[in-house]
Amino acid sequence: MSDKANIPKVSAVIRAFNEGQHIGRLLKGLELQTVKPHEVVLVDSGSTDDTVAIAEAAGCVIVRIAKNEFSFGRALNRGCEAASGDILLFASAHVYPVYDTYVEHLTNAFRRPGVAIAYGRQVGDERTKFSESRVMLKWFPTDNIWDQSHPFSNNANAAVLKTLWETSPYDESLTGLEDLDFAQKALSRGHKIAYVADAPVVHVHEESWGVTRNRYRREAIAYARIVDDSKMSLSRALGLAVSNIAGDYLDAAKAKRLRGNLLGIPAFRSAQFIGAWEGFRQPANVSARLLERFYYPAEAQKVPAPIAPGRKIVYSEDISFGV
Structure with missing residues (x-):
């Protein structure tokens, strides 16, 4: 396990709308990390379920945004404004970390010269559609890439330096891919993007x-x-x-x-x-x-289990933080 001395302060920023079914597992996973976030900021866009209650019980900072104001970039910007950390860690409300070293591995990428954006691996679980598991295999390979030459990134599992965000906030007018736009601008300014396969999360998509x-x-x-x-x-x-x-x-x-x-x-x-x-x-x-x-299709191969140094987190079926 890496030396944790001089680790910068990390703020986790989560965007959510009616994620009561999933968010408890993510918050529990963050609680069990070897390097814990200094704070967790939840940006809620009008949930009508128990999302906010679960987050409040877990000690999250709550930022509210009206549904009619929502865009992916605007929600991220509101969360970043409320965060006090040196590193902003982004997680979808329906992901959960596989290992207790997830935050540690993702944030260690910033120790490498020039790295200003890091994003981690995503895998599915038993609920994931077979085709989507192959999409994840294509987008999120098994090897680390410390100086990625193209602007792909994904804010379902990513982190950025707050100083980079302060100089170039997310585009609030985009209908999606605000992470790609942000990464493209960062590359054009000479910053580096790291892909950290050693920081996997399970991304749950149960979509019609x-x-x-x-x-x-x-x-x-x-x-x-x-x-x-x-x-x-x-x-x-x-x-x-x-x-x-x-x-x-x-x-x-x-x-x-x-x-x-x-x-x-x-x-x-x-x-x-x-x-x-x-x-x-x-x-x-x-x-x-x-x-x-x-x-384009992923190369035909067996989807490997995500393996990284760290202890695998065992989740219960129902994580509610007492709510």
Whole structure:
């Protein structure tokens, strides 16, 4: 385990809306870390369930934002404004850390010269759709990358230096991918991005077809704004959908999971690429490297279990902090 002397102060910032089913597990995971956040800031956009009550019972700082004011960038900016740490750690309300060294590994990336953004690995659990697990495999490989050359990042599991955020807050007008936009601007200023595979979280997505389609649609709209002259033709969307479905079927067959995913695989991929095509219709070539990262099939391989130095956290089924 690394030397924890001189660790900068860490503020965790969580965006949430009706996450009462999931947020307790994340907060428990943060509580059990070898390097604990100095504070946890919850930015709530109008939850009607027990999200805020659970967070208050766990000692979180609560920041409220009206639903009609919400954007992903604005919610992050409000949380960052309220945070006092030197490092701002971002976590989706429906992720939870795999190991007790998650915060330690993620924040240690900033000891490397020039690193101003670090993001960690994401994996699924038993609830994750098979196709989405392959998306995660493509986006979040198993090896650390300490000086990433492209601006991919993901704020479901990431950290940034507060000084960087102070000089360049998140774009509040984007419909998604505010993390990609932020990372692109940081790279252009000479900062480095680190990918920390040793800091995995489980990312829980239990979305309907329509919600999945809308997620990819708004992310494509944002991508088209961030990357000049971006678009995706219908023929390209269809080709990518077919190649991803074929790859998913092949991997599912190898894993002996094909029977249970015969319908789920094309359902997820159709939502993904219909949404992406719709989003790209507004604005000719998408940046080839990022397009590959976002949409091309993962290489056929067995999804490895996330292994990192640290003690695996054992979660109970119901974590409520006494609420």
